[in-house]
Amino acid sequence: MTALTARWVVVDIEGTLTPTSQVHVVLYDYARPRLGPWIDANGDDPVVVEAVAQIRLLGELPDSAGTPDIVEVLHGWMDADQKIAPLKTLQGLIWQRGYAEGDLVTDLFPDVTPALRAWHDKGLDLAVFSSGSVAGQVAAFSRTSDGDITTLFSQHFDTVNAGPKREAPSYRAIATALNAPPEQIVFLSDVPAELDAAAEDGWQTVGLARPGEPFGDADFGSHLAIESFAQITVDPA
Numbered sequence: 001m002t003a004l005t006a007r008w009v010v011v012d013i014e015g016t017l018t019p020t021s022q023v024h025v026v027l028y029d030y031a032r033p034r035l036g037p038w039i040d041a042n043g044d045d046p047v048v049v050e051a052v053a054q055i056r057l058l059g060e061l062p063d064s065a066g067t068p069d070i071v072e073v074l075h076g077w078m079d080a081d082q083k084i085a086p087l088k089t090l091q092g093l094i095w096q097r098g099y100a101e102g103d104l105v106t107d108l109f110p111d112v113t114p115a116l117r118a119w120h121d122k123g124l125d126l127a128v129f130s131s132g133s134v135a136g137q138v139a140a141f142s143r144t145s146d147g148d149i150t151t152l153f154s155q156h157f158d159t160v161n162a163g164p165k166r167e168a169p170s171y172r173a174i175a176t177a178l179n180a181p182p183e184q185i186v187f188l189s190d191v192p193a194e195l196d197a198a199a200e201d202g203w204q205t206v207g208l209a210r211p212g213e214p215f216g217d218a219d220f221g222s223h224l225a226i227e228s229f230a231q232i233t234v235d236p237a
C-alpha cells in the first residue's frame, strides 16, 4: 500500500476506470452505425456543423463529399483508435442519447467506485481527463455498474478544453483551471506517455498496470505502478 497526499485526484477513463473493451467494443460498436444518421438528422445543430467542417478539413475531403464519405473517414479513425476531437464530439452526442435511453451501462472495475467514494468523502476533489468528450464523460458516469456516480466529479476535461493527453501544456491548463499547484494533483492513467506529460508539469502520477489490459505489462519507468486502486491511499494535503 502506497500513501499519497493531494488536493485533487484526476482520473483517465479507458483502461483506468473501465476495461478498454468498454470503449473499443461496447461504445465504438454503438456509435459506428449511428454516426451517419446522426449527422443527417442534426444538420442544423451548430456543434454537428462545426464537427463535420473539422472532419472535412482533417480528412482532406472535397466539397462534394457527402455523409457516406464523412462516415468512412470517421470509421477509419475509429478502426485506428485515433482520438480526434470532432469524432469524439459526435461519439459523445450519440452516447449521451444511448445512456439516456437506457441502451448503455458503463462497466467499472470493481476497485474504482469504493476508492473514488473514499477519496471524495475525505474531502479530496475529483476530476476526469479523458479523450472522450465532456458530454460523453458525464453521460458515461450517469449509468454505471455502480449506479450514477456523476456527483463524485467536480470537473471534467477533454482534448477540446484542455488539449492532447500526451502533452505537458494540457496538464498546465488543467492545473490552472483547478487553481491548484501541480504537486497537489495526482493523475491516474494506464498510458505511460500521458503520465510522462503530467509529470513534466510537476503532477504526481500513478500508472494502472491492470492485468489483461493493453498496458498491463507496460514499462511505467519512474511512475508508481499499481494493479488496482485498492493499492493506494490518498489523503487531503
Ligand SMILES: CSCCC(=O)C(=O)COP(=O)(O)O
Pocket: 012, 013, 014, 015, 023, 027, 083, 088, 095, 129, 130, 131, 132, 133, 136, 137, 140, 165
Ligand atoms: C464516454 S467516455 C468514453 C471515453 C472515450 O471515448 C475514450 O476514447 C477514452 O479515452 P481515454 O482518454 O479515457 O483513455
Ligand SMILES: [Mg+2]
Pocket: 012, 013, 014, 015, 016, 189, 190, 191
Ligand atoms: Mg486510458
